[in-house]
Amino acid sequence: MSWYRDLHGTIDDPDGTGPVDDDGYRPTIGGLRHRTRYAVPPPDGTVVRTACELTWKKNSAPKSPPVADCEACET
Numbered sequence: 848m849s850w851y852r853d854l855h856g857t858i859d860d861p862d863g864t865g866p867v868d869d870d871g872y873r874p875t876i877g878g879l880r881h882r883t884r885y886a887v888p889p890p891d892g893t894v895v896r897t898a899c900e901l902t903w904k905k906n907s908a909p910k911s912p913p914v915a916d917c918e919a920c921e922t
């Protein structure tokens with residue numbers, strides 16, 4: 848998985864794996880499980896951008912389990 852979305856919101860997907868790749872780090876934010884470009888969880892303090900344009904600073908605080916997948920990240 849090597850796609851990512853640049854600052855202009857354009858997906859750069861050089862190897863064609865695309866944001867529909869099911870692998871990788873998928874943080875739960877606001878009860879929804881999002882997609883990211885990370886294959887493994889990044890270090891705490893990393894600002895993560897999800898496929899649906901959320902930016903979120905990773906931390907190791909306890910999380911509630913996800914209630915659903917983020918629909919915006921799935922499209």
Ligand SMILES: [Zn+2]
Nearest residue numbers: 881899917920
């Ligand atoms: Zn999302």
